[in-house]
Amino acid sequence: MSETRSGAQIMCEALIREGVEVMFGYPGGAIMPFYHALPEYPELRHVLVRHEQAAGHAAEGYARASGKVGVCVATSGPGATNLVTAIADAMMDSVPMVAITGQVAAQFIGKDAFQETDVTGITQPITKHNYLVTNIEDIAYVLKEAFHIARTGRPGPVLVDIAKNAMVARTTPRWPDKVNLAGYKPNYEGNRRQIREAIRLIGEAKKPLILAGRGIQLAGAFAELRELAERTGIPVITTLLGIGAFPENHPLALGMPGMHGWVHNNRAIQECDLLLNLGSRFDDRVTGKTSTFAPHAKIVHVDIDPSEIGKNIRVDVPIVGDVQNVLRAILEELPARDAAEWVRHIHAIRDQHLQRQQYTRPDTDMFMPHDVFAAFTRILNERGAYRVCTDVGQHQMWAAQLIDWLRPHTHITSGGLGTMGFALPAAMGAQIAQPNETVWAVAGDGGIQMNIQELATIRQEGLPIKIAIINNGYLGMVRQWQELFHERRYSATPMWSPDFVKVAEAYGIPGICVTHQSQVEDAFNTAYATDGPVLLEFQVEREVNVYPMVAPGASISEMITESPMAVV
Amino acid sequence: MKHTLVALMEDHPGVLNRVSSLFRRRGFNIESMSVGHTETPGISRMTIVVDSSDTSVEQVTKQLYRLIEVLKVSDVTADPNVARELVMIKVHAPSSRRAELSSLADVFEAKIVDVAHDSLMLELSANPDKVENFIELVRPFGIREMVRTGRVAMVRGSNSHAAEAYVKTA
Ligand SMILES: Cc1ncc(C[n+]2csc(CCOP(=O)(O)OP(=O)(O)O)c2C)c(N)n1
Ligand SMILES: [Mg+2]
Numbered sequence: 244m245s246e247t248r249s250g251a252q253i254m255c256e257a258l259i260r261e262g263v264e265v266m267f268g269y270p271g272g273a274i275m276p277f278y279h280a281l282p283e284y285p286e287l288r289h290v291l292v293r294h295e296q297a298a299g300h301a302a303e304g305y306a307r308a309s310g311k312v313g314v315c316v317a318t319s320g321p322g323a324t325n326l327v328t329a330i331a332d333a334m335m336d337s338v339p340m341v342a343i344t345g346q347v348a349a350q351f352i353g354k355d356a357f358q359e360t361d362v363t364g365i366t367q368p369i370t371k372h373n374y375l376v377t378n379i380e381d382i383a384y385v386l387k388e389a390f391h392i393a394r395t396g397r398p399g400p401v402l403v404d405i406a407k408n409a410m411v412a413r414t415t416p417r418w419p420d421k422v423n424l425a426g427y428k429p430n431y432e433g434n435r436r437q438i439r440e441a442i443r444l445i446g447e448a449k450k451p452l453i454l455a456g457r458g459i460q461l462a463g464a465f466a467e468l469r470e471l472a473e474r475t476g477i478p479v480i481t482t483l484l485g486i487g488a489f490p491e492n493h494p495l496a497l498g499m500p501g502m503h504g505w506v507h508n509n510r511a512i513q514e515c516d517l518l519l520n521l522g523s524r525f526d527d528r529v530t531g532k533t534s535t536f537a538p539h540a541k542i543v544h545v546d547i548d549p550s551e552i553g554k555n556i557r558v559d560v561p562i563v564g565d566v567q568n569v570l571r572a573i574l575e576e577l578p579a580r581d582a583a584e585w586v587r588h589i590h591a592i593r594d595q596h597l598q599r600q601q602y603t604r605p606d607t608d609m610f611m612p613h614d615v616f617a618a619f620t621r622i623l624n625e626r627g628a629y630r631v632c633t634d635v636g637q638h639q640m641w642a643a644q645l646i647d648w649l650r651p652h653t654h655i656t657s658g659g660l661g662t663m664g665f666a667l668p669a670a671m672g673a674q675i676a677q678p679n680e681t682v683w684a685v686a687g688d689g690g691i692q693m694n695i696q697e698l699a700t701i702r703q704e705g706l707p708i709k710i711a712i713i714n715n716g717y718l719g720m721v722r723q724w725q726e727l728f729h730e731r732r733y734s735a736t737p738m739w740s741p742d743f744v745k746v747a748e749a750y751g752i753p754g755i756c757v758t759h760q761s762q763v764e765d766a767f768n769t770a771y772a773t774d775g776p777v778l779l780e781f782q783v784e785r786e787v788n789v790y791p792m793v794a795p796g797a798s799i800s801e802m803i804t805e806s807p808m809a810v811v
Numbered sequence: 812m813k814h815t816l817v818a819l820m821e822d823h824p825g826v827l828n829r830v831s832s833l834f835r836r837r838g839f840n841i842e843s844m845s846v847g848h849t850e851t852p853g854i855s856r857m858t859i860v861v862d863s864s865d866t867s868v869e870q871v872t873k874q875l876y877r878l879i880e881v882l883k884v885s886d887v888t889a890d891p892n893v894a895r896e897l898v899m900i901k902v903h904a905p906s907s908r909r910a911e912l913s914s915l916a917d918v919f920e921a922k923i924v925d926v927a928h929d930s931l932m933l934e935l936s937a938n939p940d941k942v943e944n945f946i947e948l949v950r951p952f953g954i955r956e957m958v959r960t961g962r963v964a965m966v967r968g969s970n971s972h973a974a975e976a977y978v979k980t981a
Contacts, residue, residue, distance in 0.1 A: 367832055550877055553869065
């Protein structure tokens, strides 16, 4: 007979059994028994964040950079509610995550006890599943089930709320060897008949187009996507979360579609006669006005989540399955073809419009954010082995547009929820997942201040993260909308910020403020030459817009571009 | 058109809340929803009525399947089925109108389950159209209080939604 364990010890051992190496968390009353047990398990690294939201985003960053389940831990009440934003973020972007929260002891539940919050109730619509555990005997099994649900099928966040009494009780643990979930059976293999129909359509189409999304990344279907494109000559558009699924230096790569996508991509979508959506969910930032989206196309939609099919856009050939399996099945029978004339047509549209690094330079002595990203992409390619976590706003769109994304999982961003404050804590998780790579956090002057306290975590953990702040003195993306759609009424968007270099220095992190174009390249080189974390602040031209753009709610046929010759 | 869905789900605390919160969050318009135990311990059965003119039945089904505890969802609208709803009505019934009410109840095979000095309580279990008719005919008498269950339904013939198939093996 094995020895008895406390519930808290069972929690730790269950995490080890699930292969957890690191968790991000913050202690407090209800979770204290867990923290009491933790030092007995040195194989479990715990990173103390400075705000639970950051624990959640760091777990996401870890998961997004490694493909493993990210783990975050918080106490009951305010600790748990502080996790909510990150959980919602993980839900929107299908990030495998397990959030563990302490709960008041079972006899206090429902009594409005100190720091009691109904966190399973609160997180119900933003988790893939959640649990309230009040009995020590359930801990081992529930944690096994939680990890299973988080990482299989369409991944997502699972919250496990564990009452304090269950953590302090003792029992002889019984370790389940399998989960038993009668109502959860993700479908991994696509339907044969639909696959054959897709093959037939690929053979017949004159203007076929691939739309590759996060599903490709989650399934690891990079080689299959490439083979599909190369065997058929079909060009590939990658969504914001599909960035890196297909190398942008490939002749068939077209870049991003949608609200800030390239004109030629939105035009291609509107002209194509076959749209192969591989693991993207037809987000409104991609489709624009849905009734006018891809009007001439037969649509094949591959998704592991059946509820995505037909949710936003009508689908002709639905294929529910893991996109890697589906692509393999397609490739088994797919004859070669080419689409050279169609690709030439799309390239001709591309050539009529401003190229990636071009822009209208305003008549000031400030430098442009584009200059920063041009230098940045050069340096990333020179140095290799990088991850870039971006925040939300204009800089996020420029990063997506202007960096040459070449490898999977290198671009890490908050897509579906668009959470400002994501980049810095996500970079912590990514750095721990990929200790040998250079991890960048790129944020605006607004977003960086939403989790700037994490500079302390970075310092305490010795994480060599490189931080780039694109400081335009505004909540830039909102200012852009005000300029274009709200009569330039800059309501609550001009923003004073502290001296970021001094802030960094206060945390023991060196900082460089870049105010001239001539210093950009040097600043990046210095960042690479410095061991440990560095903060770069780029004071760029303040009122620059991200183009091209589709106005919110408009058809993707109607693009606003800055070039007079680029009227679409 | 009204669709009747039958859903089997694990009988966990909170599962009803998950389902109703899902309907609210997705903006689904649900006409009625009724839930109770099945022949198999641990499994509940829910009958859901959706009007497909404003809510996509396919999306309701697919979203229900995303809930881990939901085992099986079937649209039984097109299957020959028995659908029932129960209504209890407390109706104004001075002695002068009792005979009339009682013969109306007879026609509908409704029961008089309580008698007070100026009211009767009527109970009817029938298919939803019949329940609707009955209520309309009783209304002129003066309805004081009314309670209806949602619809429950079962497909005719050799059973197709037995919960037994979903019992956990472990
Ligand atoms: C938590 C949160 N609050 C508000 C918003 C709305 N929002 C989207 S972009 C943006 C401006 C971001 O400003 P900044 O971080 O300076 O980046 P910039 O757009 O200037 O590059 C705002 C406020 C958001 N996405 N997230
Ligand atoms: Mg800004």
